[in-house]
Amino acid sequence: MPGSPNSILLTVFYAGLLALGLSACGGNSDGLDDPRRHGTTGDVKRQINQGLGGRTREDGSLFGPGGLFGSKQKEQPDAGTGVAVNAYLWRASLDTINFIPLVSADPFGGVIITDWYTPAETPNERMKVQVTILDRELRADGVRVSVFKQQASAKGGNWVDAQVDPRTNIDIENAILTRARQLRIAGGS
Numbered sequence: 001m002p003g004s005p006n007s008i009l010l011t012v013f014y015a016g017l018l019a020l021g022l023s024a025c026g027g028n029s030d031g032l033d034d035p036r037r038h039g040t041t042g043d044v045k046r047q048i049n050q051g052l053g054g055r056t057r058e059d060g061s062l063f064g065p066g067g068l069f070g071s072k073q074k075e076q077p078d079a080g081t082g083v084a085v086n087a088y089l090w091r092a093s094l095d096t097i098n099f100i101p102l103v104s105a106d107p108f109g110g111v112i113i114t115d116w117y118t119p120a121e122t123p124n125e126r127m128k129v130q131v132t133i134l135d136r137e138l139r140a141d142g143v144r145v146s147v148f149k150q151q152a153s154a155k156g157g158n159w160v161d162a163q164v165d166p167r168t169n170i171d172i173e174n175a176i177l178t179r180a181r182q183l184r185i186a187g188g189s
Contacts, residue, residue: 085110085133088187089143092179093131096172100129110134116150124152126159129172138180145172 084107093112094105100114110133118126128148135142147168150159 084108084136086136086138086142086180088138088180088183089133089135089176091183092176093133093143095179096176097129097131100127125162126150127164131172131176138184140177143173143176143180145169145176147172 090107090110097112097114100117102112103115104111104113106112112129112131114129116126116128126149130146130148132144132146133142134144147164149162149164151162152158153160
């Protein structure tokens with residue numbers, strides 16, 4: 001029915017939604033942000049807009065950064081890469097352990113797990129590496145490496161866990177950090 005209360009209510013709802021959407025898309029063309037109109041300079045205006053906690057008006061708006069459904073995050077140099085951890089550490093980790101076949105690489109959790117690798121010079125030993133990227137920033141403590149080692153037993157050829165030199169983990173972490181710095185410098189950041 002054309003004049004039913006439900007259709008009127010629906011029309012009003014859509015009109016309000018359209019008005020809200022159009023007001024969010026429009027720029028501020030009324031000159032209210034013009035410092036000549038308010039008599040404030042850019043620095044004073046920024047201080048006024050920032051209010052409590054250093055937030056700007058756009059930070060707290062419904063359709064501003066972080067908007068209706070998102071959360072406000074500071075812009076990262078690696079934003080938009082599809083990687084939820086530091087992109088330099090991620091790439092450097094993959095580059096550093098590229099000679100070992102991968103079992104799993106989770107760019108959102110920041111975990112890389114290799115398959116068992118047997119070096120040609122020591123056929124009775126094999127190793128496995130797990131790299132965990134702990135931060136979105138390029139920091140010295142942003143990566144952790146765990147190396148697992150096994151040796152073939154004399155009887156039966158079964159693999160038995162062996163002690164790994166703790167320096168091995170640190171050496172691989174340092175190699176990853178060095179490569180990450182090289183990538184960052186090459187990237188111009």
